[in-house]
Structures are given as C-alpha cells and as structure tokens.
Amino acid sequence: MDYMGNKEYWDKKFIQRSDKPLSPETALIDNIKYFKEGSVLDLACGDGRNTLFFLKRGFNVTAVDFSNEALKRLQRFVKKLNYSVDTRQINLSVDKALKDIKIFDNIVINHYRLSKNNLLDIKNHLSFSGILFVSGFGHKHKTCGKIRKEDLIKPTDFDVFNDSFELIDYIENEDDRGFFVTYIFRKK
Ligand SMILES: C[S@@+](CC[C@H](N)C(=O)[O-])C[C@H]1O[C@@H](n2cnc3c(N)ncnc32)[C@H](O)[C@@H]1O
Numbered sequence: 001m002d003y004m005g006n007k008e009y010w011d012k013k014f015i016q017r018s019d020k021p022l023s024p025e026t027a028l029i030d031n032i033k034y035f036k037e038g039s040v041l042d043l044a045c046g047d048g049r050n051t052l053f054f055l056k057r058g059f060n061v062t063a064v065d066f067s068n069e070a071l072k073r074l075q076r077f078v079k080k081l082n083y084s085v086d087t088r089q090i091n092l093s094v095d096k097a098l099k100d101i102k103i104f105d106n107i108v109i110n111h112y113r114l115s116k117n118n119l120l121d122i123k124n125h126l127s128f129s130g131i132l133f134v135s136g137f138g139h140k141h142k143t144c145g146k147i148r149k150e151d152l153i154k155p156t157d158f159d160v161f162n163d164s165f166e167l168i169d170y171i172e173n174e175d176d177r178g179f180f181v182t183y184i185f186r187k188k
Contacts, residue, residue, distance in 0.1 A: 044112030048074030138181030
C-alpha cells in the first residue's frame with residue numbers, strides 16, 4: 001500500500017527536507033531491549049532516521065523504500081558517519097514485494113502500513129525468535145487530510161499471523177499529534 005501518498009509525493013517531500021536526518025522514533029529507543037542482536041530490515045525506511053539509530057548500535061541494516069530520493073539521502077548520511085547500509089528500492093504495495101529479501105533478526109515497520117499479503121510473508125523473513133516491531137498512527141487516530149483512514153494500523157491487521165507470532169508488548173500513546181500504537185511481536 002502507498003502510505004499517505006505515491007512515490008512522486010514522497011520523492012518531492014524528501015527533496016525538500018533539510019540536510020540533516022530526523023531523530024529516531026522514540027518508541028524504538030524505548031523498546032530497544034526487545035531487539036535481538038544481529039540484523040535489521042527497516043521497511044519503508046524513508047531517509048533512514050531509524051536505520052542510522054540501528055547502525056550506531058552495531059546492527060547490520062537493510063533499508064527498503066520506494067523513494068529513490070529517500071534512499072539517496074540515507075546513503076549520504078551513512079557515508080558521512082563511515083557506516084554502510086544495504087538499500088533496496090522496492091514498492092511495498094505489490095504482492096511478494098519481499099521475494100528477493102533474505103532473513104533478518106528484526107524487522108521494523110515504522111509509520112507505514114504493510115498490506116495483509118506482505119504481512120503474511122513477514123514470518124518467512126525472520127530468524128527463530130526474530131522480532132517484528134510495528135509502530136505508527138493507530139485505529140483511534142482522528143484522520144485528517146494527510147493521514148488517511150487506510151493508513152491507520154488496526155488490531156485486525158495482524159489476524160493473518162494466526163499462531164506464528166507471540167505479541168510481547170503493545171503500547172498506546174496519545175499526544176497533540178494524535179493516537180499512536182506500537183506492536184512488538186516475537187516469531188514462535
Ligand atoms: C511516514 S514515512 C516513514 C519513514 C520511516 N519509517 C520513519 O519512521 O521515519 C513513510 C515512508 O513510506 C514510504 N512508502 C510509502 N508508500 C510506499 C510503498 N508503496 N512502497 C515502499 N515505500 C513506501 C515513503 O517513501 C516514506 O519513506
């Protein structure tokens with residue numbers, strides 16, 4: 001699914017951003033204790049504020065987005081810090097979008113809503129006891145022009161998991177930006 005807008009919308013947004021990465025997601029920082037040492041797949045990574053956070057903590061990161069402008073910025077930030085990252089330009093709205101992606105210890109989906117078909121495939125890309133972290137605007141968020149109803153993460157999104165994941169934490173937050181949810185799953 002396209003989140004908030006199409007590739008053109010996002011490319012333009014990233015071209016207009018200042019030359020500094022944003023700070024990492026607070027929900028990630030607060031919950032880093034759940035992550036397994038090793039590798040991270042950052043899906044819909046944008047220009048990589050969270051990828052940079054993981055690189056600095058010694059994880060190997062593969063970062064995926066459909067915006068080449070976002071990935072170009074991420075590569076620039078990473079080079080400046082003397083790290084390296086594997087970036088892949090993939091449109092996550094197509095079925096089997098992860099077919100060429102290998103297996104990771106952790107998968108992060110932050111402020112993006114993955115389609116049910118691709119969520120169903122997530123378990124095939126996680127190692128044993130691998131962690132899936134999903135965070136973003138949740139079902140009680142009041143939609144406005146920017147965040148659309150179809151962008152909201154709903155509890156039923158995860159029905160596709162059946163018995164393959166254990167929910168190890170669920171957090172709700174509300175502030176002046178809206179209603180946020182964080183789901184942390186461990187692969188069984
Ligand atoms: C709100 S940003 C979140 C970026 C990053 N995860 C973060 O937390 O800063 C949403 C991201 O989803 C990407 N995106 C939207 N639709 C997509 C699609 N169909 N395939 C891949 N990436 C997509 C956008 O390019 C953008 O980088």
